[in-house]
Structure formats: C-alpha cells, structure tokens
Amino acid sequence: MLKFILGIFVIFPFLASLSASVHAADVSSLDEAAVSIESRATTLRSEGIKQAFEAVILKNSGTQAALINPVVQKQLKSASSLMTQYGYFEDAGELYLKVNFDHKRIIRLLRDAGLPVWGKQRPLTLVWLVINENGEREILSDGAISSSRNTFDSQSTSRAVPLLFPLMDLDDSMKVGVNDVRGRFTDNIANASLRYKANYFLIATIEPQGAVYQYQMGLYPRDKDPQALQMTSLITSSGEAATVEDAVTAIVAATSEYYVGQYAIADSGERNTTKIAFVDVTDIKQLVAIERFLAQLSAIKSASIASIQGQTVEFNLALFGDEADLHRLMSLDPQVGAIESNNQQNLDYSSVEAVEAPQKETQIYYWKGQ
Missing domain, CATH: 3.30.70 (Alpha-Beta Plaits)
Structure with missing residues (x-):
C-alpha cells in the first residue's frame, strides 16, 4: 500500500512576510517526491518509483491531464531511467521511499509531450475556508490542527501550489466572520487579505449535506478592477464529495488548473x-x-x-x-x-x-x- 507523503512542501509560514511587498513563492523540490512504502522489497520499490515519477510530473505540469498523456505513460514504464537517486527514511514509525529525478529530462519530457511546464515561480494563495468539523462552522485558521488542514498540506505538496491561511486573530476576526465567507462578501475579505501580501485569495465552504459534503469555492485576484463595481471571481467550482478530504482535493485541483492556464507554458511551436x-x-x-x-x-x-x-x-x-x-x-x-x-x-x-x-x-x- 503506497501513499503520498505529507509535508515535503511546507505551507508557507507567512508571519515573517506580513511587512513585505506582494510576492509569489519560489517552489523548491520540483525534482523529488516521496511515498510511504511497506518494505524495502524490490517490487515495492519499483512501484514506489513510478508513483514518485507521477508526483513529479504533476508538480511540474500542474495538471492531472499530464498523467494520462501517451508520452508520459510510455516513460512511466521506465521511470527509473530518469531517476538520479533514491533512499529510504522513517517518520513516525512509517517507512518512506524518496526519489530524485533528473529535472532537465523531466522538463524535456513535458515539452516533447506538448504539455505545459510550470516553473518554480508560483502565485501565493490565501485560503478563507468555512468548515464544519466539530459541530459548528468556523474559519480554518493558520494554527488549526485538523484533518482538513492536513489534507490542504498534502494537496499543496503534491501539486506544488503555495497556500497560506489567515491568523484569525483580533484583526481578522473584526473584519471577517463566518457569514462573510459563506455569503461571499468579497469587499470585507479582500480588505482583510491585504495584510497577507498574497497574489490571490480563495473563498470556500465545505459543509455536510446528509451522507456527503457540499463544497463551493471562488478564486479572486488580490486587487479589484478599478472599473468594476464589485470583485468578480476568476473561477468558481462546486459539487458533492464523499469526504472532507475529497472536497479539499477538488478545491486545490481547481485552483491549480486555473494557475496552469495562466502561468504554465507549453511550446507553441512558433519561433x-x-x-x-x-x-x-x-x-x-x-x-x-x-x-x-x-x-x-x-x-x-x-x-x-x-x-x-x-x-x-x-x-x-x-x-x-x-x-x-x-x-x-x-x-x-x-x-x-x-x-x-x-x-x-x-x-x-x-x-x-x-x-x-x-x-x-x-x-x-x-x-x-x-
């Protein structure tokens, strides 16, 4: 049983950046991934290398469609040929396989496949999420310890999408409440977002609806168009998910796909x-x-x-x-x-x-x- 490791890509400790200018994030470790593995058996290692390869492809292309591209699928069969090194480590009693790949050859593969390449400069996204995990609605804060926050960490890692969360200190609480997020009162949220210096902010809700979870999200630019009466979302997404984790995955995936359209660049074939x-x-x-x-x-x-x-x-x-x-x-x-x-x-x-x-x-x- 293999699964993707959490926490290699760290969600940004943004307190130190509050006084800085608006900036994106330089994402590192685009040539490596780690998976948990049951043992050091050769067959499991081979399977782990393939899963790590897919994780690196996803990081560098940003889109799930890259994993089903015929050129990528062909290379998957010999993923180890692009590997530069591997090693094992343990964390919390669990064994992990860490694999590094030749980054230049990964990029060349994506170019040959006609896929977009997403460089290490990535937009920074502030997440305003209302979730009902403990019987009451609350805004997920930077200091929250919860399974949903862990899933955001995991998805941020696997897609290399830098995310940060509001402190929900007195300043935030005075400007933004649960109803602001649920009602998408964008002016209030945009004003509160300015202190975090993110490029974009995300407004989302995840709420139980019977046996499933209903999620909604909208992505907004940091600054409002001066000619617009109100802020307009760049993308919206909604749906039902079996679990909170699936809902979080869908939200981050939609955000990543938008950024790929804006910042990942495929070879146009023109000079x-x-x-x-x-x-x-x-x-x-x-x-x-x-x-x-x-x-x-x-x-x-x-x-x-x-x-x-x-x-x-x-x-x-x-x-x-x-x-x-x-x-x-x-x-x-x-x-x-x-x-x-x-x-x-x-x-x-x-x-x-x-x-x-x-x-x-x-x-x-x-x-x-x-």
Missing part, C-alpha cells in the same frame, strides 16, 4: 522572439544573477545579451509561448520590477493628421534581487 531590457545594472554580479534568472524561466527557450549601454542591458529572448506569457510570469517574481511604457501616454491625444503607429517598445525591468 516567437522578443526583447527586454534591465536598467540600473551596476556590476557583473548583478548581470550574472539576471542571466540565471532568465535562464530558468519556463517561458524562455534561450536568452542572450543584445547590447549593453551604460547601466542598461538589453536581452534577445526566444520564447516557448508569447510575450504575454512571459510578462505575466515575470510579474509574479519578487526579484524583478517592471517600468510601465510611455507609449500609451503618447496615444492619448487626437490629431487631424494621420499618425504613424509607434514601434513596439521594449519592456523595461529593474533588478531587485532577493
């Missing part, structure tokens, strides 16, 4: 290229850091320096997707900041004469580092 520039590059150490950053972005096939003028460095980029994919992905990373283009300002006037369409401006960034 898309663009240029970007970094300003205020003051030394070689900073330049090397920028080059390393660009090299690991899942949107970029290759990056090379086009020119260096003073403290401005321009890069030529070959892309897997399109420019929108690239800039959306870069907007997640706390190491970079974008400088808005002045192009739009130049268009905000009327003229009786025809005006040539301006050339597309190079997007300018600046390096903030760690």
Whole structure:
C-alpha cells in the first residue's frame, strides 16, 4: 500500500512576510517526491518509483491531464531511467521511499509531450475556508490542527501550489466572520487579505449535506478592477464529495488548473522572439544573477545579451509561448520590477493628421534581487 507523503512542501509560514511587498513563492523540490512504502522489497520499490515519477510530473505540469498523456505513460514504464537517486527514511514509525529525478529530462519530457511546464515561480494563495468539523462552522485558521488542514498540506505538496491561511486573530476576526465567507462578501475579505501580501485569495465552504459534503469555492485576484463595481471571481467550482478530504482535493485541483492556464507554458511551436531590457545594472554580479534568472524561466527557450549601454542591458529572448506569457510570469517574481511604457501616454491625444503607429517598445525591468 503506497501513499503520498505529507509535508515535503511546507505551507508557507507567512508571519515573517506580513511587512513585505506582494510576492509569489519560489517552489523548491520540483525534482523529488516521496511515498510511504511497506518494505524495502524490490517490487515495492519499483512501484514506489513510478508513483514518485507521477508526483513529479504533476508538480511540474500542474495538471492531472499530464498523467494520462501517451508520452508520459510510455516513460512511466521506465521511470527509473530518469531517476538520479533514491533512499529510504522513517517518520513516525512509517517507512518512506524518496526519489530524485533528473529535472532537465523531466522538463524535456513535458515539452516533447506538448504539455505545459510550470516553473518554480508560483502565485501565493490565501485560503478563507468555512468548515464544519466539530459541530459548528468556523474559519480554518493558520494554527488549526485538523484533518482538513492536513489534507490542504498534502494537496499543496503534491501539486506544488503555495497556500497560506489567515491568523484569525483580533484583526481578522473584526473584519471577517463566518457569514462573510459563506455569503461571499468579497469587499470585507479582500480588505482583510491585504495584510497577507498574497497574489490571490480563495473563498470556500465545505459543509455536510446528509451522507456527503457540499463544497463551493471562488478564486479572486488580490486587487479589484478599478472599473468594476464589485470583485468578480476568476473561477468558481462546486459539487458533492464523499469526504472532507475529497472536497479539499477538488478545491486545490481547481485552483491549480486555473494557475496552469495562466502561468504554465507549453511550446507553441512558433519561433516567437522578443526583447527586454534591465536598467540600473551596476556590476557583473548583478548581470550574472539576471542571466540565471532568465535562464530558468519556463517561458524562455534561450536568452542572450543584445547590447549593453551604460547601466542598461538589453536581452534577445526566444520564447516557448508569447510575450504575454512571459510578462505575466515575470510579474509574479519578487526579484524583478517592471517600468510601465510611455507609449500609451503618447496615444492619448487626437490629431487631424494621420499618425504613424509607434514601434513596439521594449519592456523595461529593474533588478531587485532577493
């Protein structure tokens, strides 16, 4: 009997980040997974390696559909050929098999299969969940000790989706109550969410309905569209589940699938290229850091320096997707900041004469580092 280990990917200890700017999370351990295993028998180890392989594929693609892709299924039969090392460890009296895979070959496999690749930059999601576990409705807090929280930890690990939960201290309790979450009073919840600096917040409920559990969820951006009267959910999902654990799994899966659509990038098959520039590059150490950053972005096939003028460095980029994919992905990373283009300002006037369409401006960034 094999099952996925809990807790390798840690749900974020966000107290230290409350004073920081909004940021995504860098997810580590994308090349490894661990499964519990009954013994060190060769047959069980072989099966465990396959399950660990599937877990790593899910982490790096973000979508369940990747597991049934024919190319992935073919590789599954020889999953050990992509393995770099394995080992056993014990935790709470249970034996685990930990497996590491060649990350570059995993990414190449996903590319060959035409699947999206989700890099290590992942959006941070604050979860406002009302659940009825002890005979009364309550908001699941950061300090909660419960089976549902354990399941969130497990799903966060298996899908590599960074999650955090509200403290539900006096500040939170004064702004958000159970009825706010159940009624989806988004203004109250959005206001309370600001202190956590997450990219998105999730509003969800899980409640018993006879022999099953009814769940509902909606995912919202951190900031409201200034032209909108109220916040609109990016996705919604609802349904019935046999257990609380199944409901949590469905909620996290729906969230992950949305993020895959936004931030995971498949090879378009086209030769898309663009240029970007970094300003205020003051030394070689900073330049090397920028080059390393660009090299690991899942949107970029290759990056090379086009020119260096003073403290401005321009890069030529070959892309897997399109420019929108690239800039959306870069907007997640706390190491970079974008400088808005002045192009739009130049268009905000009327003229009786025809005006040539301006050339597309190079997007300018600046390096903030760690």
